[in-house]
Amino acid sequence: MLQDIVKAAAAPSRRTLLKTGAATALVLGFHFAPRRAFAQAAQGAAPAPNAFVRIGTDNTVTVIAKHLEMGQGTYTGLATILAEELDADWKQVRVESAPADATRYNNLAMGPIQGTGGSSAIFNSFEQLRKAGAAARAMLVSAAAQSWGVPPGEITVSAGTIAHAKSRRSAAFGQFAAAAAKLPVPVEVKLKDPAAFKLIGRELPRVDTVAKTTGTAQFALDVRLPGMLTAVVARAPLFGATVKSFDPGKAKAVPGVRHIVQVPTGVAVVADNTWAALKGREALAVEWDESKAEKRGTKDLMEEYRKLADRPGTVAAKRGDVAAGFAADAKSIEARFDFPYLAHAPMEPLDCVVRITPTSCEIWAGDQFQTVDQMAAAAVLGLKPQQVKINTIFAGGSFGRRATPNSDYIAEGVQIAKAIRGAAPVRLLWTREDDIRGGRYRPLTHHWLKAALGADGMPAAWQHRIVSQSILAGTPFASMMIRNGIDGTSVEGASNLPYAIPNFQVELHSPEAGVPVLWWRSVGSTHTAFSTEIMIDELARAAGKDPVNYRLTLLQGHERHRGVLAVAAEKAGWGKELPKGRFQGVAVHESFRSVVAEVAELSVAGDGSFKVERVVCAVDCGIAVNPDVVRAQMEGGIGYGLSAALAEQVTLEGGKVVQSNFHDYTPLRITDMPKVEVHILQSTAAPTGVGEPGVPPIAPAVANALAVARNKPVRALPLRA
Amino acid sequence: MAVSFTLNGRAVQLNVPDDMPLLWAIRDIAGLTGTKYGCGVAQCGACTVHVEGEPVRSCALPAGEAKGKKVITIEGLASKPAKAVQAAWQKLDVPQCGYCQSGQIMSAAALLEKNPRPSDQDIDGAMAGNLCRCATYQRIRAAIHAAAKSLA
Numbered sequence: 001m002l003q004d005i006v007k008a009a010a011a012p013s014r015r016t017l018l019k020t021g022a023a024t025a026l027v028l029g030f031h032f033a034p035r036r037a038f039a040q041a042a043q044g045a046a047p048a049p050n051a052f053v054r055i056g057t058d059n060t061v062t063v064i065a066k067h068l069e070m071g072q073g074t075y076t077g078l079a080t081i082l083a084e085e086l087d088a089d090w091k092q093v094r095v096e097s098a099p100a101d102a103t104r105y106n107n108l109a110m111g112p113i114q115g116t117g118g119s120s121a122i123f124n125s126f127e128q129l130r131k132a133g134a135a136a137r138a139m140l141v142s143a144a145a146q147s148w149g150v151p152p153g154e155i156t157v158s159a160g161t162i163a164h165a166k167s168r169r170s171a172a173f174g175q176f177a178a179a180a181a182k183l184p185v186p187v188e189v190k191l192k193d194p195a196a197f198k199l200i201g202r203e204l205p206r207v208d209t210v211a212k213t214t215g216t217a218q219f220a221l222d223v224r225l226p227g228m229l230t231a232v233v234a235r236a237p238l239f240g241a242t243v244k245s246f247d248p249g250k251a252k253a254v255p256g257v258r259h260i261v262q263v264p265t266g267v268a269v270v271a272d273n274t275w276a277a278l279k280g281r282e283a284l285a286v287e288w289d290e291s292k293a294e295k296r297g298t299k300d301l302m303e304e305y306r307k308l309a310d311r312p313g314t315v316a317a318k319r320g321d322v323a324a325g326f327a328a329d330a331k332s333i334e335a336r337f338d339f340p341y342l343a344h345a346p347m348e349p350l351d352c353v354v355r356i357t358p359t360s361c362e363i364w365a366g367d368q369f370q371t372v373d374q375m376a377a378a379a380v381l382g383l384k385p386q387q388v389k390i391n392t393i394f395a396g397g398s399f400g401r402r403a404t405p406n407s408d409y410i411a412e413g414v415q416i417a418k419a420i421r422g423a424a425p426v427r428l429l430w431t432r433e434d435d436i437r438g439g440r441y442r443p444l445t446h447h448w449l450k451a452a453l454g455a456d457g458m459p460a461a462w463q464h465r466i467v468s469q470s471i472l473a474g475t476p477f478a479s480m481m482i483r484n485g486i487d488g489t490s491v492e493g494a495s496n497l498p499y500a501i502p503n504f505q506v507e508l509h510s511p512e513a514g515v516p517v518l519w520w521r522s523v524g525s526t527h528t529a530f531s532t533e534i535m536i537d538e539l540a541r542a543a544g545k546d547p548v549n550y551r552l553t554l555l556q557g558h559e560r561h562r563g564v565l566a567v568a569a570e571k572a573g574w575g576k577e578l579p580k581g582r583f584q585g586v587a588v589h590e591s592f593r594s595v596v597a598e599v600a601e602l603s604v605a606g607d608g609s610f611k612v613e614r615v616v617c618a619v620d621c622g623i624a625v626n627p628d629v630v631r632a633q634m635e636g637g638i639g640y641g642l643s644a645a646l647a648e649q650v651t652l653e654g655g656k657v658v659q660s661n662f663h664d665y666t667p668l669r670i671t672d673m674p675k676v677e678v679h680i681l682q683s684t685a686a687p688t689g690v691g692e693p694g695v696p697p698i699a700p701a702v703a704n705a706l707a708v709a710r711n712k713p714v715r716a717l718p719l720r721a
Numbered sequence: 722m723a724v725s726f727t728l729n730g731r732a733v734q735l736n737v738p739d740d741m742p743l744l745w746a747i748r749d750i751a752g753l754t755g756t757k758y759g760c761g762v763a764q765c766g767a768c769t770v771h772v773e774g775e776p777v778r779s780c781a782l783p784a785g786e787a788k789g790k791k792v793i794t795i796e797g798l799a800s801k802p803a804k805a806v807q808a809a810w811q812k813l814d815v816p817q818c819g820y821c822q823s824g825q826i827m828s829a830a831a832l833l834e835k836n837p838r839p840s841d842q843d844i845d846g847a848m849a850g851n852l853c854r855c856a857t858y859q860r861i862r863a864a865i866h867a868a869a870k871s872l873a
Contacts, residue, residue, distance in 0.1 A: 205814060209816055211819070212819030214807065221758065224752065255738075273741075274758075275742065345854060346854055348818070348820040394819065396820025397818040397854045398818075432762075636855045636856045636857065639855075640856055661760055661761075662759075667852055
């Protein structure tokens with residue numbers, strides 16, 4: 001996700017170490033100059049010190065996390081990086097969420113906006129937090145050296161203890177926290193040789209586990225403010241429909257209902273508690289204006305997409321001459337693939353708490369896009385973005401859903417608070433039905449892919465046409481990130497296919513539809529990995545070659561791909577005889593700077609029904625800051641990808657979403673979870689993403705095994721439709 | 722308009738209509754927010770509590786039906802198997818986003834209270850009603866086995 005924001009953003013041009021004075025604590029960090037793009041985000045906000053660590057006189061080390069913890073383990077990873085260079089004891093480390101302030105807490109991979117996504121949290125923070133930790137350490141050492149009258153070079157720091165061996169003196173951090181805070185921040189800091197890492201690379205316990213196993217972790221729905229009311233919104237049954245009229249009479253008569261107000265997204269029912277709000281909404285009569293609504297169903301849309309795929313699209317990537325490649329060829333494979341709309345369906349549905357005054361707005365949410373949300377809230381209320389305070393708390397999953405370019409659910413919460421004139425703090429809840437029917441899906445997508453085999457059995461030509469609604473069109477990101485008519489999120493994973501194919505062309509059609517779409521965990525790779533990895537497998541089999549060896553041959557120069565493929569194949573026992581009814585399939589894919597290979601092992605019954613029994617995964621994500629968290633992300637990514645591959649789809653009939661809850665939008669349950677083994681490749685390279693890269697390979701790996709088992713190619717998802 | 726029951730060992734009287742789901746009575750009225758809303762139709766298990774020792778989806782149980790009963794939520798877990806489950810969850814770092822985990826732990830605790838040595842199949846049977854979008858299922862299974870072992 002947001003990979004292109006990363007590419008579009010210039011590298012940090014200026015890095016300055018700054019510090020803030022604090023009487024009893026050492027607070028410091030780095031200031032990165034905002035870049036030109038999104039300048040409005042930072043406009044008016046004075047550059048301020050960017051604090052990443054606070055050391056208390058009680059010895060606590062509080063790491064300030066600029067990224068949302070939505071399950072991916074980022075609080076633990078960010079704290080580990082800083083604590084490593086600080087030489088803190090893990091037991092003294094706490095994590096606190098950063099306030100919304102892009103001038104200090106921007107995602108370096110996104111430019112001057114604060115946000116979490118694109119599997120970039122550890123990637124963009126690694127150097128920044130190492131430097132912050134090292135600077136804090138140097139200041140503690142200086143303070144101790146001055147106090148003890150010894151050369152700083154003779155002082156050692158280890159596991160939270162500052163020591164001078166010769167004079168047999170030692171102290172905890174807290175003793176020098178105040179003195180260190182008064183010292184100048186070092187301009188240059190020396191970072192550790194990775195061979196000396198003590199915390200990075202260790203399986204430290206997650207900092208959020210205790211709260212998440214005792215019911216004390218706080219999500220937006222758990223926030224309770226004095227006088228707070230709960231709101232639900234009646235939204236249109238069709239995308240693009242608007243309120244024509246409504247009769248609040250019956251709803252208002254429901255005990256506990258306090259306000260019924262129109263907002264841009266529908267009609268909000270605001271009540272003393274959730275049940276009253278839901279009953280009120282049930283009683284509410286709304287008439288909708290459907291004149292401008294999207295009325296096509298998914299069958300209609302897919303039919304249009306298939307026709308579009310017959311025509312040349314905008315070229316997204318090209319080398320050699322595909323026409324010549326096909327003309328000279330004897331054997332070719334042509335395939336069409338269908339992908340449904342997918343809902344993110346995080347377990348915590350969309351929600352936020354909003355409290356406003358004439359001059360301020362305070363939001364509590366598992367907020368993923370603080371800068372964008374600050375601007376959206378400010379625009380609704382006529383405030384400046386910096387008058388909007390966002391308390392970022394845990395998110396109960398997101399998978400992309402909470403990072404919306406138009407801040408949909410946050411802006412809606414603010415609209416309701418505004419509509420009741422700030423009479424009470426408002427807690428907005430989207431029910432599961434609201435979530436499944438609320439749009440912002442992974443786009444419905446169609447692929448046409450034709451490839452030719454040369455006389456040597458290797459691919460001679462490859463032409464790939466993708467038809468997919470643009471995620472970025474119509475958003476503030478469009479002007480910056482759609483280039484030459486290509487929304488990079490539609491073709492990522494296809495346009496940069498790593499295989500050595502001399503004649504190669506990728507084309508894109510971006511049809512418009514009234515169904516809102518969004519990035520969904522691993523974005524374009526959710527579909528590009530599927531079609532490309534199925535085609536490579538079919539080419540290998542058509543050439544009579546082993547699919548793993550075939551890929552290895554075509555991946556010369558892509559050593560990370562070759563590395564994970566070899567490890568996954570070896571650990572899975574690839575090529576060895578399998579018990580009767582067992583089949584293996586493989587796929588490898590790069591996304592978010594990491595490369596993952598997966599071998600899926602299926603048991604397939606005589607009637608073609610199947611179960612994924614085992615998945616062997618190998619990942620190259622650079623240095624694994626916390627190998628257990630990396631493993632967890634691979635396990636979870638495989639489960640999330642398999643969930644969609646098996647049975648998830650949102651369909652529309654006459655513009656109406658058919659599914660509504662978990663009985664007909666059916667995520668993976670424990671009964672379908674395979675045994676997952678994760679192997680992490682040793683690396684000394686800087687860390688890359690792990691939240692998303694585990695997802696793309698699983699669907700094609702399963703499909704490739706199924707194709708062999710059933711002797712019939714797989715062409716559509718979900719597999720159990 | 723008042724429902725009385727025992728909540729985590731304490732007698733409570735909540736001023737709620739009988740038809741309000743127990744989930745909202747516990748969260749909005751009693752103020753215990755460890756029990757989560759995920760679907761409202763007993764499909765995801767995030768709202769699982771114990772009623773008279775049985776795992777129950779509180780989103781689909783009218784508060785009126787809890788009258789006079791013993792209700793335990795994640796905040797009130799105290800049995801030896803339940804504590805073993807929480808300890809195993811922590812040891813294996815089961816949670817990712819954590820939102821569904823109260824419900825997972827309530828289902829797992831109820832399982833171990835009845836079946837001290839569950840097989841994989843027993844676990845699948847007891848836990849199939851609890852969704853986890855982070856797909857922490859492999860660790861859930863391992864943690865239940867680990868908890869069972871620690872109690873043996």
